[in-house]
Amino acid sequence: MRDWAFVADMSRDGAITISDVWLWVKWVFFYPGDVLVYLFMSETPRISQFLELSRFSYGSNGSGVISAFAWLILLGAVLNMSGGIPSAPTPEPEPKDPKHFLLREQPWWVALPTIALLLGVLAWLVT
DSSP: OOOOSOOSOTTOSSSOOHHHHHHHHHHHHHHHHHHHHHHHHHHOHHHHHHTTOOGGGTTSHHHHHHHHHHHHHHHHHHHHHHTSOOOOOOSSOOOOOTTOOOGGGSOGGGGHHHHHHHHHHHHHHHO
């Protein structure tokens, strides 16, 4: 079951400890995917039945993948609005060699598949 309201003592052991910090991270990370699961279950019961969504789907691998993409889109939007990640100025530009693919010379969205894969692995490890 999903707790929609933030509670500092996520482990419900009566004290706020370091183990609660990891539960806070999981609570924030899975929020976008869990909202989508909730919307499917409440608004489209036939689709949620077909997708086998239930209250046990909160915090699942599917919710984690959806959340990872949502956080990637948010990160991309923030980077796009801020002008991207600033790079250190180089004294002279390096010669362009067509045989080498340099990620720093590519748009930010080129790294999205790698980031999505890493976040998917993180979501799998979290669950």
